[in-house]
Amino acid sequence: MSVEPQVIDETAAGNTVFVYEGPVRLWHWLNALSIFVLAITGYLIANPLPSVAGEASENFLMGYIRFTHFTAAYVFAIAFLVRIYWALVGNHHAKQLFLLPITDMEWWGGMVQELLWYMFLVKQPRKYVGHNPLAHLCMFFGITVGGIFMIATGFALYGEGAQEGSWAHTVFTSWVIPLFGQSQDVHTWHHMFAWAIVWFIIVHVYAALREDIMSRQTMVSAIVSGSRTFRD
């Protein structure tokens, strides 16, 4: 995408290009799994299941749900950090998630083209080795911004329970809670962004499947095998 002649070469019909390196694909699926677990357990923390019977000392349902949420959160956050590291050492496509080429007019032109494509106003989408500009923008806000927001607010809430002296309290709670004013607001925003990530996933999964069928390149197999094949 950065160098025009290269793009023409790479995206020729029948050509297969290696795009997503192993760590990127592993991160994608680990990320998907942790978000799935986080969303379900998170919903159950805000809206707990019906009460369990018996002695309190014999049950730990809410405790297990919260433990699962926190564990998945650690997986999500650590995977995110490793992903940032891979953006530094990985190939060009590994960096895409963290950088928006907002000064590139061609990128914006591509964005318009993609929007027209989704509005059924152009017959054929353009071909891209990595993300198309619209997907790139959605990824950036859904995963990078959304992920950082959820990690910061999530660990701030975790640090409340872990209390002062814990790393989460020192690194996040100590400034996130005062920034929002109080804990209830942080809970509400954490909840709201969780829903925003659910919206992102609905659109992301649909767009990936649709593009896999209708665009001129493979999508789903690319995030499994790492290679993208161009059809025409």
Add this chain to the structure above:
Amino acid sequence: MEIETFYEVMKRQGITRRSFLKFCSLTAASLGLAPSFAPKIAHAMETKPRTPVIWLHGLECTCCSESFIRSAHPLTKDVVLSMLSLDYDDTLMAAAGHQAEEIIADIRKKYKGNFILAVEGNPPLNEDGMYCIHGGRPFVEVLKETAADAKAIISWGSCASWGCVQAAKPNPTQATPVHKVITDKPIIKVPGCPPIAEVMTAVVTYVLTFDRIPELDRQGRPKMFYGQRIHDKCYRRPHFDAGQFVEEWDDEAARKGFCLYKMGCKGPTTYNACSTVRWNNGVSFPIQSGHGCIGCSEDGFWDKGGFYNRVTDIKQFGIEANADKIGGTVAAVAGAAVVAHAAVSALSRARSSQNDQSKGGK
């Protein structure tokens, strides 16, 4: 008048040496200090000149004072008569009118930069402060003037600390917390509506005996009382972890004393000492009496939606909606849009392949 030490004042009031030492060790205990601090407190009180306290009342309901006079350890009697030389408090003092106002002027002159200003309530700023008049003048003027000569300020209650109900939207009087009006003095926030009596007396005792303000968190509250959430020390916490909740006010779970989380208890988001110190000489606190915490010591608790919802309403959306309603609705709309878009995609694809075939195919 000559400047006296705390101990001299106590002796003058007929308090025995034995009672004095008992008071010092009780104070050390209530501040969570080691027994070795009792003699230090005693020494401080024997040698330090007493620090006068001016207690001003702004826009408030006097619940802080009501709470304060019910302190059990240390007893308010001891605090007011011995520790705190509460030279001015218009609800507690005998003087009135010009005599009362003279006291403020005297203390400001004699103890310039050396007295504690305790503020209950807050100044309304709208209409040049006319919504709260103190001695014929807007309270905000009296507050600024007195604060200029004070050593430190104690903001009593949620009014002085955050604004409280009189600052609730739309806040017609523009009630403003003290720290937004006085910006050049150390301020100790003691929020709560009201704050716990023992917390109030302990904060005063700490400031006077150690001659410094207690360690504060980033929001300016003493860490020793506001470092933990109600939830962290709640005696119903085992029911929360077990997943046992009150579902309705009169159900079996309510009778068994299960967790009030689903009834909108704000214990998990409220920093205060209610679940440890409790109220009325340690008798009870809201959750113990079967009602959830309303989060009265938190900033903006009056504007955060219902006291009985766990996921609270988001007012910015104009209607009564919480994150789940908004999130679920948008997710449903996104899902429907995806289905519709997929249908149109399939149709247009079918049509274009038909066109291709009629033109002779690919």
